[in-house]
Amino acid sequence: MGMRMQAIAPTLLALAVVAVLLILALRRAARRRKRKDVPIPRVEGFLVSTPLHPRMLRACVFDRGLLYGRGFRRKEGPALPHGPDCQCRATPIALPGTEVFSGSLRRGNEVACAVPGFPADACRPLLDALRRVNAESVPPTLDAYLALADLASFAAGHQAPVRRFLEERYRFLKAQPGGHVPAPAGPERPQGAA
Numbered sequence: 001m002g003m004r005m006q007a008i009a010p011t012l013l014a015l016a017v018v019a020v021l022l023i024l025a026l027r028r029a030a031r032r033r034k035r036k037d038v039p040i041p042r043v044e045g046f047l048v049s050t051p052l053h054p055r056m057l058r059a060c061v062f063d064r065g066l067l068y069g070r071g072f073r074r075k076e077g078p079a080l081p082h083g084p085d086c087q088c089r090a091t092p093i094a095l096p097g098t099e100v101f102s103g104s105l106r107r108g109n110e111v112a113c114a115v116p117g118f119p120a121d122a123c124r125p126l127l128d129a130l131r132r133v134n135a136e137s138v139p140p141t142l143d144a145y146l147a148l149a150d151l152a153s154f155a156a157g158h159q160a161p162v163r164r165f166l167e168e169r170y171r172f173l174k175a176q177p178g179g180h181v182p183a184p185a186g187p188e189r190p191q192g193a194a
């Protein structure tokens with residue numbers, strides 16, 4: 001009997017070691033599976049979008065691309081429309097949080113232009129230019145306005161349509177009372193501010 005136990009003991013020990021290793025491996029695999037199942041949090045809210053057009057209000061220029069809602073720091077969106085000729089729309093969005101926090105939000109945020117035949121590649125730089133020149137007072141001359149917009153920085157093939165856009169915008173801005181671009185009070189502006 002004792003002789004037999006002596007022969008079996010190493011085999012039992014080896015089996016026990018194998019069993020423990022197997023259990024550990026299975027546990028690790030289960031833990032890994034669980035980690036993979038954790039859903040990426042989705043951020044829900046709204047995106048303000050508008051095509052660019054020469055009669056945009058300042059608020060339209062600056063609110064374009066604004067994200068707000070439950071998942072964002074800013075909870076309330078602007079009251080739309082901003083005013084006459086406003087084409088802004090608030091579109092519901094739901095994105096993986098990673099996309100928002102990495103700042104790589106692209107979907108639905110492409111800049112488009114409402115002017116027929118306007119080159120699509122020129123829309124993003126045009127928006128940058130509109131933001132640059134959209135100060136509260138309008139420059140006294142068209143040339144000063146075009147210089148502020150840095151028309152010369154646009155690609156050679158884009159300069160003619162961009163110039164036409166900016167000329168029409170300048171006429172629109174000059175026609176505003178007092179030469180000021182109307183900026184309707186938004187929710188983020190302090191109450192009672194002039």
Ligand SMILES: [Zn+2]
Pocket residue numbers: 050057059060081082083086087088
């Ligand atoms: Zn608007």
